[in-house]
Amino acid sequence: MTMKERTLLLIKPDAVQRGLIGDVITRFEHKGFKIVGMKMLHMGKELSKEHYAHLVSKPFYPDLEKFMTSQPIVAVVIEGKDAVEVTRLIVGPTNASKAPGGTVRGDFSNSTSRNVIHASDSKETAVKEIGRFFRPNELFEYELNDAFLYASDE
Numbered sequence: 605m606t607m608k609e610r611t612l613l614l615i616k617p618d619a620v621q622r623g624l625i626g627d628v629i630t631r632f633e634h635k636g637f638k639i640v641g642m643k644m645l646h647m648g649k650e651l652s653k654e655h656y657a658h659l660v661s662k663p664f665y666p667d668l669e670k671f672m673t674s675q676p677i678v679a680v681v682i683e684g685k686d687a688v689e690v691t692r693l694i695v696g697p698t699n700a701s702k703a704p705g706g707t708v709r710g711d712f713s714n715s716t717s718r719n720v721i722h723a724s725d726s727k728e729t730a731v732k733e734i735g736r737f738f739r740p741n742e743l744f745e746y747e748l749n750d751a752f753l754y755a756s757d758e
Contacts, residue, residue, distance in 0.1 A: 609687040610640065610743075612733040613695075614722035617675035620644075624712055625678055628721060631694055631708055632682050641681035641734075641743040647672050655736060667717065679737040688727050695723045 615628050633639070647655070652669045659665050682691065696707025700719040703710035713720045724730035734743075 608638075608683045608685060609727065609730075610681055610683045610734060611687040611691050611724045611730040612722075612737060613680040613682060613691065614737075615678040615680065616718070616720055616722065617671060617677060618718040619712065619720040620676055620678060622712075624720065627712070628708055629680065632680075632691070635684075635690065635694060637682040637684040637687060637691075638746075638748050639680060640683045640745070641738045642678065643738075643742070644676050644678050645737075647677050649673055651736070655733070664717070671717065681734050681738060681743055688724055688730055691723045692725065695721055 613628075613632070615625055619625065619628055629639070629642075649669060652672050653660055656665065656668060656672075659668065684690070694708060696703030696709035698709075698719060699716045700709035700713035701715065703713070705711060708721050709719050724733050
C-alpha cells in the first residue's frame with residue numbers, strides 16, 4: 605500500500621473573521637480528503653517571516669505580515685490521493701479575482717492579498733510546511749469508514 609500524500613492548508617485571517625472555516629474545510633472533506641491535523645493559532649512575526657521567506661524582500665511583504673499576524677489562522681493537514689495537485693485545483697489561483705467559480709478563492713474572495721487560504725505548492729514544500737506548523741504527535745492516522753459514518757443508531 606502506498607502512503608497517501610499530505611499537504612498543508614492555512615485558513616487565513618479573512619476567512620476566520622468571515623466565519624468561513626467550516627465552508628472551506630467542507631470542500632476538502634467532500635472531495636474525499638482526510639483531515640489528519642488541525643489547530644487554530646496566532647502566526648507571530650517570526651513564523652510569518654519563516655513561512656513567507658521567499659517574499660520577505662518584496663515590497664508588499666510588510667502588509668502581508670501585518671495581515672497574517674492580525675488574527676488567528678487555522679492550520680490543517682489533509683491526506684489523500686494527489687493531495688497537493690488536487691488541493692491547488694480546489695483552492696484556485698492566488699489572484700482570487702481571476703479564480704473561477706467553484707474554487708475556494710473564486711467563491712469566497714476577489715483579492716490577491718486577502719485570498720482566504722494558503723495551500724502548499726509542491727510535495728516538497730508540503731513536507732516542510734507541515735513540519736513548520738505541526739509536531740509529529742499532532743498528526744493522526746485513522747481510516748475513513750463509510751459504514752461508520754452512516755451507521756444506524758438502531
